[in-house]
Amino acid sequence: MKKNRKKAIIIEILLVLAVAAVVVAVVIGVGSTEETPETAGSETPANTGESAAAGIGETEQTATYMIKYDATWSAETHPETLPEGAHVSPIFVVAHANEGDLFAAGTAATEGIEIMAETGATAVLADEVGANPSILDSTVGSLINVPGSIELEIELDQDHPLLSAVSMLAPSPDWFVAVSNVELFRDGQWLEEVSLAVRPYDSGTDSGATFTADDLETDPAGVIGSPADDSFTDAAAENRFATITLTKKKPG
Template identity: 35%
Template sequence: MSTANTSLCALILFTLTACGGGGGGETTQANTSNNTSGETSAETSSADTSSNTSTDTSTNTNTDTNTDTSTDTATNEQAEDTATYQLTFTRTWEADNFATNFPANSHFSPLVGLTHNADGFIFKPDLTASAGMISMAETGSKSQLKDEISAIQNAGHSNYLIDESGVPNSAKSISFTFEASQQFPLLSVVSMVAPSPDWFIGLQGVPLFTDNQWLDSQTIQLKVYDAGSDSGSRFGSANQATSPAEPVMLLTSDPADSDFAAGVHRESGAYIGMIEIKRMQ
């Protein structure tokens, strides 16, 4: 080979080496870059897991709050505005337990009363009886007392009139229903002890609604009151008007005239009757 050919071959070999053809170094670098990217992706995944944990905790807190609110609401219950009751009046006044001068035609006059507020009373012990109460206690008539109850209703102190039959000599009891409301929660009812000068039995202002609750049932033993308008001392005494009239009080009389002291039997303490009040469901 001539010197010129040798120089040409050397020049071609040098040029190929300088251009880098056929090497794989960049591929290795690309793989390394991919591995680094994978580590970064793994860190991102870890951050996502932390975020999910925070979300679960928030959800549990909201659930507890909702449960407490529901419990508070369930405790706020209100009683009904009105209630219906059954009243049963039973006589226990008999010749064998009130023997002294026991009348042949013993009975109780028709019952009259009302449901009312604190200002709607029809009688009170130690106060002088109204004309309507005196008429009822002396004769058994309830018409004048009903007029007085109408006036009480017109004044806004009552909403229900009780107007029922009495208990005759041949019967033992009477039952009827009546209605009360939260605005008028008191019960008063009266009946004449007959025959008598001016004696009667009565309930005065019995509460049916207290502390946001209606009374379920109650039995009340009845004492005898003296209306203070007649001075007769026996069941069958003739009229003897008391002037001036005395206040209403529990009946006490001479032992020879009747068996009463402070409204009950002088010796045994027996009651003349009883009233049972029961709420209807």
């Protein structure tokens, strides 16, 4: 009987030691998962919000585009309607955040748009653009004796992904061509290349009915709209006036 009791005591001691060993192992295991100087910051950038944000490079936040303005308006494209001395004014381009930052059809022309459409000058328009916080960047080309082309660059960013451009058709009362609110950042990607035919507009500030009409101020002024006078609608129907191609430049 004493022998059995001794055996039971030994088994009991062994069980206690086994439980103690398990507890020690668990404690050691938990301690090993705590962050130490050696393991701190060892997560990959993709796993931390801060590192992921820092990983978005400048080339993804911003993009520089080459703008090719190809004024095809000529005796070849418009044999029936081309006025003598035809040319297009220096193209004026902006990168902006909101639709209508440069101009909007159906609204009155700003002084800058009026002067651009009637004379081709862009100084006042540049002042207006410079005072608009929604416009990131602007650039202006040079006069083109048609047919001809010019290339220039502009920078956009994800907060200002829209591009608009205007250029006067000359001679004309107040007629111009444009592309408006072209979205170059879509679905998280910058577009590689976009080619567009310009659209013709009447600024609504001069009532001349032909390309070479004398100045005839519209009073009260109208709104920016599509061609209405026969000379302009006939020319617009005959062929396109120009195209604009936007090509994303490779970074670096």
